[in-house]
Each structure stands twice: as structure tokens, then as C-alpha cells.
Amino acid sequence: MxxxxxxxxxxxxxxxxxxxxxxxxxxxxxxxxxxxxxxxxxxxxxxxxxxxxxxxTRSGLFAVLYQQYDQRQNALMDDALARNENSLQARAQVIAGAYVDCVQQQGREIPGVIAALAGTPELEQVKRDYETDFIAKCRALLAPFATHGTLADAPLWAMLGAAESLSRAAASGAISAGQAKDELYGIIVSMVKRSA
The missing domain is CATH 1.10.10.60 (Homeodomain-like)
Structure with missing residues (x-):
């Protein structure tokens, strides 16, 4: 043979x-x-x-890897949302936990994939599309707790930046996953309360 x-x-x-x-x-x-x-x-x-x-192409491979990561993150979040109460605190905890946990599960590889996505306009657009979807999902989950039922774009993008930075720090061991989740939770709650 x-x-x-x-x-x-x-x-x-x-x-x-x-x-x-x-x-x-x-x-x-x-x-x-x-x-x-x-x-x-x-x-x-x-x-x-x-x-x-x-x-x-290599770019196509990185796009699929990021898509797989994004699907895992959404599945973690959806699963946790189905098991939690409908309150600002519960939703903030789910968003923070799912984001940090997904990066932790993927390990230190995901920051490299994210960096590779920034390498070309095509891949940057892939990343931006997923970020836009994540922000839309968070807006839908959190806006009901804002006084006027809406959240501005800038704080949601700031929340996403904090989520990425805190998760990267936890993945590298600079802070613990618990610290990253707690800080992100506080940022999310504060963001919604400020919009009230």
C-alpha cells in the first residue's frame, strides 16, 4: 500500500x-x-x-479562524443568557464572562489572529463586520436598561476596546481572568447607567 x-x-x-x-x-x-x-x-x-x-489563501484561513472564534463567543454568550435572569447586572456579567472566557479558551492564539486580521484591508473588514455584529448584540441586550432605551455608539465601542484589552491581559497572565471579568462588568454597568 x-x-x-x-x-x-x-x-x-x-x-x-x-x-x-x-x-x-x-x-x-x-x-x-x-x-x-x-x-x-x-x-x-x-x-x-x-x-x-x-x-x-492565507487571508481566507485567518478569516475562517476568526469566524470560528466569533461563533464560539456567541454560543457561550447565548448559552449563558438562556440560564440567567433578565437584569442589567446579569446581562453585564454574561457579556463580560463570555468575552473573557472565550479568549481564555482560545488561549494566546487569538491576539495573533486578531493582529493578522489588521494586516490587510480585506481582513480588517472581516474583523470590523464581526465587531459591528457584537456591538449590535450588546446594544439589544443592554438598551432596555437605559432610560431612553438606547445606547450611543461611542460607549459601546469603548466597551469593546476594553473587552479586547482586558481579555488580552488575562490571556497573557498580566491579570487574572476574574479581574478582567470584574473590570469589564463594571465598565458595562457604568456605561448603561451613564446613558440613563
Whole structure:
């Protein structure tokens, strides 16, 4: 039997997930600069055309990695919202917890992916689209607790910046995850109360 025949045949979706797992592992072990489609093929034990068939470009791969991260963050938040009461404090706690926990689960790899997204206008737009969706979701969750039922854009963008910065600090060990969540919770509650 040839080497190709000995390889396990995976479905397209299974191969896609395997490649994504290998990409995260490669980033964790060697950093985002090491993540090329050729290096990913080598690490996954497949040919380059297989990887190119799934992602086409390195930018496409980073966009999919960020999408996977964003989906995980939304799932964590939605799950926690379904289990919590409908109050400002509960929602602020869910948003803060889900944001920090998702970064913690992804480890120190996500800041590298986010930095790679800032590398090209195409990828920056991908990141901006996800950020806009996150802000819209937070606005919908928090606006009912504001006096006029609305929240301005600037404080929501400031909240997102704080969430990213605090999560990065927790992922790097500069502060604990608990400290990041507590601080972000305070920022969110304060933001809503100031809009009242």
C-alpha cells in the first residue's frame, strides 16, 4: 500500500475541522507568522492542494479562524443568557464572562489572529463586520436598561476596546481572568447607567 492509501480518508467537513485544529495548534506552538497554507499542509499530513481547496489563501484561513472564534463567543454568550435572569447586572456579567472566557479558551492564539486580521484591508473588514455584529448584540441586550432605551455608539465601542484589552491581559497572565471579568462588568454597568 502506498502512503496515500494508508492515510485515513476524512469527509470534507472532518478534514476542514482537522485543518482548523492544526492551524490553531500551529499558531499556539510557532505563532501566526508560521501559519502558511504550505506549513499547515505539512503539519496536517496532507498535500498543499487539499489545504488550498479549503481556504484558497492565507487571508481566507485567518478569516475562517476568526469566524470560528466569533461563533464560539456567541454560543457561550447565548448559552449563558438562556440560564440567567433578565437584569442589567446579569446581562453585564454574561457579556463580560463570555468575552473573557472565550479568549481564555482560545488561549494566546487569538491576539495573533486578531493582529493578522489588521494586516490587510480585506481582513480588517472581516474583523470590523464581526465587531459591528457584537456591538449590535450588546446594544439589544443592554438598551432596555437605559432610560431612553438606547445606547450611543461611542460607549459601546469603548466597551469593546476594553473587552479586547482586558481579555488580552488575562490571556497573557498580566491579570487574572476574574479581574478582567470584574473590570469589564463594571465598565458595562457604568456605561448603561451613564446613558440613563
Amino acid at each position: 502506498s502512503t496515500a492509501e494508508k492515510r485515513t480518508r476524512l469527509s470534507r467537513e472532518e478534514r476542514h475541522q482537522q485543518l482548523l485544529q492544526m492551524a490553531w495548534q500551529l499558531i499556539r506552538e510557532e505563532g501566526t507568522d508560521a501559519l502558511t497554507l504550505g506549513r499547515l499542509a505539512e503539519k496536517a499530513g496532507v498535500t498543499k492542494p487539499v489545504v488550498y481547496d479549503h481556504f484558497a
